[in-house]
Amino acid sequence: EVRAQRPEHGRLNLQVGDQRLRAYVASEGQRRYVAMAGKTWELERPKPEQKRRANAAGGPGAGSLESSMPGLVLDVLVSAGDAVERGETLVLLEAMKMELRITAPAGGTVTGVRCKAGDVVDRGQVLVEIASDDG
Structure with a gap:
């Protein structure tokens, strides 16, 4: 219940x-x-074109992780070259008086970090890039 x-x-x-x-x-x-x-x-x-882009990028775990809303980067917990597991916290973001954990959607390797602690980011801004273990 x-x-x-x-x-x-x-x-x-x-x-x-x-x-x-x-x-x-x-x-x-x-x-x-x-x-x-x-x-x-x-x-x-999701809009149909978003689904097509996700499929073209290799599905969950491949590509870029973006900020879901404007906010302040509190901490970046990974560096380029780090291996990450599904669900692992990569970035801590503060938005709308909430602490958000940006997590890896699948296992893979961090290929790029596009933010640092103290950065103010916009919705849709790329924070971390990951190559999927499958790809």
């Missing part, structure tokens, strides 16, 4: 069985963001 309460704007209290969780929600234009348990998700319906 799942229960949800919205005690104030931007906050959502969830109860999933015996577990209580707090989530924060925010929006920017047509985009919606949910932050919970140290992770942030962007809720957006």
Whole structure:
């Protein structure tokens, strides 16, 4: 059983069985963001051309990791040449009073780091480039 309460704007209290969780929600234009348990998700319906580009880039894990919203780079935890595993935190970003963890979508090797601690980044700006282990 799942229960949800919205005690104030931007906050959502969830109860999933015996577990209580707090989530924060925010929006920017047509985009919606949910932050919970140290992770942030962007809720957006992909456009057909975005799906084609992702497939052409080799699927998850290949290509560039971009900032999902404008923010401040708090820390960069990898360097070019580092091997990374799926789910490993690569960059810590602060946006909309939330700490976001930019994580590797799949295992691979970091081929480029395009930001440093203290940088202010825009939505869509490339932060880290990764070559997939599969490619």
